[in-house]
Amino acid sequence: MADTSIGTPEQLRDPNFTPALNRAIPLGIQHVLAMFVSNVTPAIIIAGAAGFGFGSDAGAQGFPDMTYLIQMSMLFAGIATLFQTIGFGPVGARLPIVQGTSFAFIPIMVPLVAGKGVEALPALFGGVIIGGLFHALIATFIGKIRFALPPLVTGLVVTMIGLALVKVGIQYAAGGVPAINAPEYGSLLNWSAALVVIFVTLGLKFYAKGMLSVSAVVIGILVGYVYALLMGMVTFDGIATSWSRAASFAFPTPFKYGFEISIAAVVGFCLMAFVSAVETVGDVSGVTKGGAGREATEAEIQGATYADGLGSAVAGIFGGFPNTSFSQNVGLIAMTGVMSRHVVTIGAIFLIICGLIPKVGALIRTIPIEVLGGGVIVMFGMVVAAGISMLSDVNWNRRNMVIFAISLSVGLGLQLDPKAVQYLPDTLRVLMTSGLLPAATLAIVLNLILPEELSDESTDEVSGGLSGKGEGSLGN
Secondary structure: OOOOOOHHHHHOOOOOOOOOEEEEEEEHHHHHHHHHHHHHHHHHHHHHHHOOOOOOOOHOOOOOOHHHHHHHHHHHHHHHHHHHHHHEOOOOOOOOOEEOOOOOHHHHHHHHHHHOOHHHHHHHHHHHHHHHHHHHHHHHHHHHHHOOHHHHHHHHHHHHHHHHHHHHHHOOOOHHHHHHOOOOOHHHHHHHHHHHHHHHHHHHHHHHHHHHHHOOOHHHHHHHHHHHHHHOOOOOHHHHHHHHHHOOOOOOOOOOOOOOHHHHHHHHHHHHHHEEEEHHHHHHHHHHHHHHOOOOOOHHHHHHHHHHHHHHHHHHOOOOOEEEOOOHHHHHHHHHHHOOHHHHHHHHHHHHHHHOOHHHHHHHHHOHHHHHHHHHHHHHHHHHHHHHHOOOOOOHHHHHHHHHHHHHHHHHHHHHHHHHOOOOHHHHHHHOOOOOHHHHHHHHHHHHOOOOOOOHHHOOOOOOOOOOOOOOOOOO
């Protein structure tokens, strides 16, 4: 419910309204807390997949590259958010939209860097930059492509993103990929730390209200961190060492890891830009409906998409990952009733400050992988749930069931058994084993070319006697 002590109902619905600083600052930090863990998690996952994260030899040097990636995640989430809230020219929705590192691109990034170390990063960031520029280009025709990405397609893609990531959560909770062959992998101690995070998060989500509920994952990880300290999984000496090794202040380095064009990276990032753009359209609409009680304008949707793409391209230059609007903050605006873009600007400045202080990244790096795993299980499970929620808007007739079935089978199957396409050229193999791109491509193409009607008899022979029970008519 909106807090009228901050302003009048008319002011609270106005994006240009600025509350008093004593109210605006905590409100802005709320937006950051709602997305903080989600924002830095991709950097930790990519570092781990590449082989310079937790459990690697880089630990002897304090994981400098992972710390830098975490730092860039915070810095450019803040800068991309400023693109949205302040804007310049056609760029930016000028709405309270919070940007952050996108989960959607993780299934594309992991095959690109898997086991290749820092040497894989030039091609990765080349893809981020070119994909970001292409994402900005999409803004010029975003209204014309929305028909090709109905809930059937977007819901499938979001579900696939979640399914691709849930394995990461389990591996982290059990001890991390480098520890898979170690005796302690999957131990009760490891799982107990993850379960503390999960139970605290669930308790706050279901039994707390307001900011406690919104920040449940952050608080859960903090409680898990304290538990890990008590159990000796992390030590004060280790924290002090990580803190002392990190600089107090540092500017980002352009092209720190170089620049390289990889066809697989460019194609992967460009194709995923379509999905990210449609997600942003949904978030912009959610913000205007929840905060101002109106539909988003064409200029706001275009501006938000421009900001998405340019924010991602600029991030890639300095070693950051693709940015997108964060859906968590749509719910936060609906909860607080405060539509002020200037409140979110304050949160963005807080993120930028954190990104310029490597010691913040160094502290985040000390979170035990098992504790992070508990938070990741919740977050990635919620991605799957969000996809299923989007699919609830689908009319589950026979035609849509067949499209979903084929796309999911091929995409998930290739994800589960990447060796099935081991003889394809490297570029195609990387794209296919993401699972996400073949599923999305199949769903889009089939949705565009298949006839609107499909009889019951057409699917009875392959449905094993099962039929959907959704809202849609199965006779269509």
